[in-house]
Amino acid sequence: MEIKKIGFVAALTSCVGLAHAEIKIGVVTSSTGPVAMVGIPQKNTVSLLPKTIAGEKVTYISLDDGSDPTASVKAINKLIKENNVDAIIGPSGSPNASAAIGIIAKAQVPLLAPVGTSSIIVPMSEQKKWVFKTTQNDELIATALVEDMVKRKIKTLAFIGTADPYGENWSKVITNLATKNGIKITQKESFQRQDTSLTGQALKLISGKPQAILIAAPGGSAVTPQVALYDRGYRGQVYQTHGAALDQFLKMGGKKVENTILAASLMLVINEMPNTHPSKALALKYMNSYKKSFGEYPATFGANVYDAGLLLEKAIPVALKKSKPGSVQFRQELRTALEKTKELAATQGVYSMTPTDHSGFDKRGRVMITVKNGQWKLLK
Incomplete structure (x- = not known):
């Protein structure tokens, strides 16, 4: 009887542990090397991402690829095989993200790429369906x-x-x-x-x-x-x-x-933007939080990582309803949930994803800007 009780307690403990599984998010940035101006604010922004989502603990595992696409591939392989991450934010550079597409598709791990080129998601394919781009196409x-x-x-x-x-x-x-x-x-x-x-x-x-x-x-x-x-x-x-x-x-x-x-994005000219813009309040919150932590306002590239956090914060609760972190099913559900994102206001614009559009920005995600007297100004 005592043995059965111990077995029951062990099983119960196992179930409780499963119910509160840790969510692991990998992050790969180029905080050193030629792309460091892009990668440093992205790396710094990781500390501002949500620590819990839907009551579950979120752990971020951050790696630097030195601006090298080969190092990006190694870092992503490590995050997938050794850390069993549920999603990856990064890398910073377009060549780096392009080199990673095959790996993340094979492992079925959603990649939220804060890069410029739309070629990582266009044209859509079986491999590219695992990539979501957090910048404007x-x-x-x-x-x-x-x-x-x-x-x-x-x-x-x-x-x-x-x-x-x-x-x-x-x-x-x-x-x-x-x-x-x-x-x-x-x-x-x-x-x-x-x-x-x-x-x-x-x-x-x-x-x-x-x-x-x-x-x-x-x-x-x-x-x-x-x-x-x-x-x-x-x-x-x-x-x-x-x-x-x-x-x-x-x-x-x-x-x-x-x-x-x-x-x-509007961040360069935030003070000239009307308060009615759906991204202004979020952008100001991010910018002020970043300055409080690092003593200066962030480059807009950091916002690409912050927005990745907002996208995951929206999608993870949906995936949790059907699966547990650490599993292939969870990653599949997370990919599906990201693809169904609708009207999510973020720091740079509003995301509305579809099966063929994994960036999701419309005209609210851009403003025309010029340089006047050494300052960014709205182009009028």
Whole structure:
């Protein structure tokens, strides 16, 4: 009889432990290396993510990939095989996220990628259905830029982008939109993120005498080509993608990035936004919490990780109703719940996911911004 009682207690204890299983979220960021300007605010933001969701403890396991796609793959493998994570936030770079797609699809682990390129989710496929992108798709940003070009009667445009998935996808997107709107692409150039001199590319771009030039590069790498163009005498209109949306861009570029135009999230011009914007209050909460912890306001790239936390906070309770953390079923249910996200206000816009749209932003996820007197300002 005593043996049966012990067995019953052990079984009961096991059930209780199962009912309160720990949720594990892996995070991979590039807090060192060439992409550190993007990765540092993302790594810091992990401390601001929810510690409990639906009454369950959430543990974040954060790793640095040094901006190296190969290291990203190793880190993600470690999180999956050794830590048995239920989802992964990261990596910071587009090449890094692209390299991870096959791994997370095979393991059936949802990946919330805070990267720029939409090529990680477009076109949708069996592998890409495990990826959710927490930034605006290139097409959403590019459409706003081209609309501005049309208003300014720009007919010729040159392009320079990073020689990786970020720049390559932007090249495709802008060529398509420019052609549809009667804008001729005069020249295309590419460069490596770590390049420090782009004199050759700048001279080639200028030789075509374009009215405007679009630079597609993330973080600090967005500054180098613009400085090269300015130093070689180019004074036409320069456009940037949301990859340049950080205050270091202003500090590094100085007067040489004055009058730049880009489309990005409202965080850069938060004080100019109306209180009725669905993201303003959330963005301010995040920005103030970050400053309290780290002594400065975050780059918008950190918000991409914060929004991943908001998406998980919405989806995890749904998955918990049908499965337990640590299981394949839980990860499957979590993926399904993420895909059904509707009208979730976050720091950069409003998410509404579908089976074919794993970014989910609409026009509320972008504003037109320019640089005036060394400051970000709403473009009016």
